[in-house]
Amino acid sequence: MMNPSVQTISAQEITLHQLSETFGLVPTDEAQFFPEWQENLPELSPVEQQWLDQVKDDYLHLSQYPMLEPIVKMVVLSPLLSVAGFYxxxxxxAAEHEVRITSQDNGTTVRGKIDILICQPQFWITVIEAKRAEYSLKVGIPQALAYMMAYPQPEKPAFGLVTNGTEFIFIKLSQQPTPHYSFSNEFSVLNQGNELYRVAGILKKLGQIAQSLN
Known part of the structure; x- marks a missing residue:
């Protein structure tokens, strides 16, 4: 029988304030906490760049119409994951992977399903939370952090990507010695050039880190 004193919150409804109050999760502004999105990124081949140019063109065309999560995943995320080598x-x-985290202090449980979870045996590399193109990334950030808190190896860092198909932001979470996180810069398909190159390069870098820590 479920304990009536235990509060259950949907990850889709969680806020940053609730994560802070319940789990002690706080941001950090330490410059060296999250260097992975900036340093020694793998280069893309001319073929990969050409493919991502086409992805940008396709997205800009389709963004003239309503774009729900399945379309965002198909048009933008699938090519990025392929270029990054995650296939x-x-x-x-794993899709719609259910996770649960519970506070030891007050018994509050957060439950939800991850949109896309990239896995390696004994290692989670990134949580991807795709939102409708008109949604701000702020909608998905607390949800992604809640999922990342469920990472089964808290002694290792977890990485996440939140995107609405137009903008992209990476997250790093460390639970040692206490839960804290930081963001990358925000990248956008609408900016000059093609910032999908940078997004793909960061994903490749995170893939390398996953394999080195296995």
Missing amino acids: RSPFYL
């Missing part, structure tokens, strides 16, 4: 061994994908 190949040793990685695999």
